[in-house]
Amino acid sequence: MSVRALALDRSLVVCVGPGGVGKTTFGAALAIHAARAGRRTAVITIDPARRLADALGLDGLDDALRPVGDLPLDAAMLETKASYDRLIERVTDDPEARDRILNNRVYQSFSRTLARSHAYVAMERLHDVLTTGDYDLVVLDTPPTRSALDILDAPGRLVRFLDERVLEAFLGAGAEGSARAWIRAKGAEVAMRMFGAMAGDALMEELAAFFEVFFHLRKGFAQRAARVLRTLESPTTAFVLVTAPDVTHLSDAAYLRDGLISRGTPIEGVVFNRAFHAGADGSPLDRDASWPDDAIEGPEGVDVVRDAARAMRSRLVAENRAFSDAIEAFMGKLPDAAESLRLPALRSGPASLDALASLLDHGR
C-alpha cells in the first residue's frame, strides 16, 4: 500500500526517522492529506519548527489539541511538563493524592528535566487521543532516531516494570501496604539499602512518597501502557520511516530500520525527503546538459557562467543517480510490501497549509 494510501486506511501512523529530515513536516502533510479526504484526523507533533507550528496554529504553550483551518483536523504538540501535569490530574481522583504528586520534588525534577520522561508522556498523550474516539486517524511524530526507539519501548518497559511480579520484588510479596514497606521488603532490601546509602535520606524520603502515591495508580498506568502497546502492534497501525538519502541520514535510518525489524515492528512505508533534484517540470534531473554556447548569452564572464551551469547540472544528475541507488539498496533490506515515497529537494520549507498539502503531490 502506498504511503498516501496508508493515511486513508489506518487509524494510527507513527512517523520515525533521524533528525533534520523533515519528519515533522511530512507528518503534518500526511495528516492534511487524510483530512482533505474527509477523515477526522489528529496530528501530534514534537518540537515543530516555528513556521510549521504557525501553519498548524500551535503556539507551543500547552499540549492541547487545536483545530487546524476548516479541515476535520486537530493538531497538538507535546510539551513534557504540561502533559505530565495533565496526566497526573486525570489519573488521580483524590485531590490530596494529586497535590502530593504535583508537589513532590522527585516528580517535579523528573517531569521537567529528564529526557526519558518524554517517552512516557508521548505514550500517555497518544492513549489520550486514541481513546477520545473522535478520530479516524492519528499521526504521531516521534523525536529523532535514538529516542524514537525509546518511545516505542516505553509502553513495554512500563508494563514490565508494573508487572505484578516485579512490583512484588520491591513491595514484598502480597504487600498492599505503604511504599515505605517495599523499601524494607525482603527481595530488594540489599539493593535498596545500597541505593539509600548512595542517594541519601532526603531523596529516599521523596522517592518513597512518590512511589507511595504511584503505587496506588499503577493499575491505571499499566492498563494504559498495555493498551498503547496493543495499538502499536495492531494491524491498523502503520510505521513510516522518514529519512533523506544522503550517506549520514541513511546510516541513521538503517539503524532505526534494523531496530524496528528486530522488534518485530513492520515498516510499511519509507519516505525519502530531498530524494532528488527536480527540473523545471518537477521530474528528477537525469541527463547532462547538451546545449550550445549561445544558449546562454551575457556580458563578460558569461563563459564562466556557462561552464558553471553545465557543471552544476552534471553534479545534480550524478547525485540523483547515487540517491536512487542508495534508496534501492535501503529498500532491498525491507520486505517487498514496504513502499517508498520520494519527495523532491524543495527550495524552502512549506509555510502554509496549501504548501504542506501539495508537498506530497510532488512525490513519486
Place this chain on the structure above:
Amino acid sequence: MSPSHPYSSRLSFFTGKGGVGKSTVVASLAVEARRRGRTPLVVELGHRATMQALFDVEHIGHDFVEVMDGVFATNVDSDRALADYVRQHVRVGALANRIAGSESLRRFFAAAPAVTEVLTLLRLEQLWSERWDPILVDLDATGHALMFLGLPSVFDGLVPEGPIRRLLDGFASLLRDGDRSQLHLVTLPAQLPVQETLELHERLKTEHSIRLGTLFVNRVRPPAIPESARAALDAAVATGPAEEDLALLRAEQARHDDAQRQLARLATIDMRQVRLPLESPVEPVDLAALGRIAAAEDDQ
C-alpha cells in the same frame, strides 16, 4: 593554542540541534587528535549508531572499540555502568553479582528516570581517571545537553550527602573548571539551527558556568560561481533547455547567499568559530580531511 580549542582541555562536550552533524565533527576531531599523537576517546550516550556508521565498525558498546588506528570509542551503557558501580562498592562478590544481576533492579532502573544520567556521570568519572586525552563526548540534542549539564542542580537539596552527592559535586566542579572541560556547539548556516544556537548560547551564558569553547558551523556551501563572474550570472539570459540549468545555478547561488546571511547572524556570538565545508551527500565523510579543518588553529 586558543583556550577555546577543543584540544586545550581534556574533556569536551558537543551539542547542537538534531541533524546538524555533531557526530561527524566529534569523529573528525578524534581522528585529527590521533594524528597529532594524542589518545582520543569518543564517548556516545544512549541508543545511537552514528559513530558506528562514521567509522564503519559493527558495534560500539560499553567496552572500548578501536574504531581507527589509535582512536577509541565507547557507548555509555547504563546496565553495565550500574554493574560496575555495584561491584566497586559491594565488597562481597556473590552479593554484588546478585544485585547487579537482579532483573527486578534492572527493570526498576530502566523505568526510573535520572538513573541513566547519574550512571553516565559515573562512567565519565571513571574515564576521566584513565589515560584518555581528549575525551570527546557527543551529547544528544540541545535539550538533553542542558538537562545533563544541569544535573547537579536538579539534585540540589534532594541529595545532600552520600556518594551520589560527591559524584554530582565532582561533576559540577569539573564543569566549572574551563581548563579541564568545555562545551562546544555545532550548527548549520540555516535559519532554524542558527535561531536555536542563538537561543542556546544565551541560555548557556546565563544559566550555566561551563566554559564555551568553539562554535562549529557545519556544511558551509561554497559560492556557485566566482565573485568575478557574479555580474555575468545576474545579467545572463538563457534560451531553450539552458534556461533550466541557469535557474539551477542561480538557485544554488541563492542558497549560498542565504547561508552567508545566517553566518552573519552567528557573528553576534562571542565564541571562537570554525567553518566546515559542505560534504558531498553521496560520498562517505573523509574524517581525516575534515578533522584537519576542524582542528585548524588559525582563527577565522
